[in-house]
Amino acid sequence: MTDTVPRTGTPAARLAGLRKSFGPRVVLDGIDLDIAHGEIVALVGRSGSGKSTLLRVLAGLSDDHTGTAHVAGHPTVVFQEPRLIPWLPVVKNVALGLKDRRSRARGEAQARTVLGDVGLGHRADAWPLTLSGGEAQRAALARALVAEPTLLLLDEPFGALDALTRLAAHDLLLRLFARHGFGVLLVTHDVAEAVTLADRVLVLDSGRIAHEVPIDLPRPRKHASPDAAVYAARLLSLLGVDDQPSPTQKAAQ
Numbered sequence: 001m002t003d004t005v006p007r008t009g010t011p012a013a014r015l016a017g018l019r020k021s022f023g024p025r026v027v028l029d030g031i032d033l034d035i036a037h038g039e040i041v042a043l044v045g046r047s048g049s050g051k052s053t054l055l056r057v058l059a060g061l062s063d064d065h066t067g068t069a070h071v072a073g074h075p076t077v078v079f080q081e082p083r084l085i086p087w088l089p090v091v092k093n094v095a096l097g098l099k100d101r102r103s104r105a106r107g108e109a110q111a112r113t114v115l116g117d118v119g120l121g122h123r124a125d126a127w128p129l130t131l132s133g134g135e136a137q138r139a140a141l142a143r144a145l146v147a148e149p150t151l152l153l154l155d156e157p158f159g160a161l162d163a164l165t166r167l168a169a170h171d172l173l174l175r176l177f178a179r180h181g182f183g184v185l186l187v188t189h190d191v192a193e194a195v196t197l198a199d200r201v202l203v204l205d206s207g208r209i210a211h212e213v214p215i216d217l218p219r220p221r222k223h224a225s226p227d228a229a230v231y232a233a234r235l236l237s238l239l240g241v242d243d244q245p246s247p248t249q250k251a252a253q
């Protein structure tokens with residue numbers, strides 16, 4: 001299990017010597033990583049390199065790893081698919097994210113406030129199946145935020161969105177991040193997305209953090225700026241893939 005440690009003086013998350021295997025296959029082979037409060041770390045790597053496995057350890061969804069996995073306070077996760085319960089209206093879905101569910105009325109009031117923060121106040125009483133993909137993902141983000149996490153774990157949360165909705169979601173995430181100051185681990189296949197959002201990008205390879213690339217660009221970052229493109233090309237080269245434009249780059253062209 002992931003330990004919970006007091007928040008003061010600690011990073012939002014700390015992994016030290018983390019190892020995880022599935023049967024004979026070693027997927028994470030000695031990961032050392034601190035994520036500070038108020039820091040966005042992006043994790044990229046080839047398919048099967050262990051990104052989601054690392055995120056699941058931080059989420060407390062793994063209990064058979066070795067090494068250290070500490071989270072200060074508590075983490076919440078947003079997955080690629082919104083995972084809303086179809087027979088509950090949006091506001092009740094969001095309220096499910098609350099740690100303390102003793103008062104239903106207070107919980108729903110909090111959920112409505114957070115839905116307003118993500119621009120979905122007008123859809124609070126809607127059924128999940130009537131939401132667009134982008135709206136559903138914002139509802140999932142609201143469900144994660146209502147718990148006031150110290151660590152927000154994002155597993156390709158924008159991967160299924162069309163390119164323009166994805167850019168809007170980036171802006172929203174950065175606004176929320178500036179206000180709440182949680183630590184963020186973002187798993188993504190989109191190097192342009194990583195460059196736009198992250199303070200540093202980690203490249204996972206063969207179970208280890210093979211490269212760490214600090215993104216030294218002021219925010220807000222232009223998706224298509226030449227500086228961002230240089231970082232994106234460098235990351236693609238570190239990943240050993242062709243220099244194809246990512247979905248985000250295509251949208252910005």
Ligand SMILES: Nc1ncnc2c1ncn2[C@@H]1O[C@H](COP(=O)(O)OP(=O)(O)OP(=O)(O)O)[C@@H](O)[C@H]1O
Nearest residue numbers: 022023027045046047048049050051052053054189
């Ligand atoms: N529950 C499991 N049982 C057995 N093997 C698993 C399990 N979960 C993941 N794996 C294996 O561990 C490796 C890493 O998987 P993981 O999902 O972490 O990769 P990833 O980098 O997130 O991949 P992708 O980018 O394709 O989502 C893969 O080889 C996968 O098949």
